[in-house]
Amino acid sequence: MSNPATPTDLTNRGYTVDDDNVAQTWLDVAWRALVREVPSIPARVASGELTDGDVVDVVCAATMRVLRNPEGYESESGGVDDYQESIKRADASMDVYFTAAEIRRLAPSYPETFAGSVKYSR
Numbered sequence: 001m002s003n004p005a006t007p008t009d010l011t012n013r014g015y016t017v018d019d020d021n022v023a024q025t026w027l028d029v030a031w032r033a034l035v036r037e038v039p040s041i042p043a044r045v046a047s048g049e050l051t052d053g054d055v056v057d058v059v060c061a062a063t064m065r066v067l068r069n070p071e072g073y074e075s076e077s078g079g080v081d082d083y084q085e086s087i088k089r090a091d092a093s094m095d096v097y098f099t100a101a102e103i104r105r106l107a108p109s110y111p112e113t114f115a116g117s118v119k120y121s122r
Helices: 007-012 020-037 041-047 052-068 100-105
Strands: 073-077 086-089
Touching: 007 020, 007 052, 020 041, 020 052, 041 052, 052 100
Parallel strands: none
Antiparallel strands: 073 086
């Protein structure tokens, strides 16, 4: 399975794409990272358990984090009198990452029947 996300998906989410090649490159980076993180994704999309849209949502979210903040700024402050400046950067490696919520969206779904434990009380 190839990457289902395109620069148009970023545009549809409100991100202004200046260069389609750069956007597609980062979408591909995010796609490869996601498949490394959750190797079952291609098979689950092929089986219909996940849709292309589910995957596109997560790939685009990770890509937009990099494209919107390529320098990795965490905070920035300034000043006027006696000039002050403070910039705090995370590791500015332009790393693609996925949030716990995004990974949960792609987690396998289980039947609605109960298959857990019960706490008994007296």
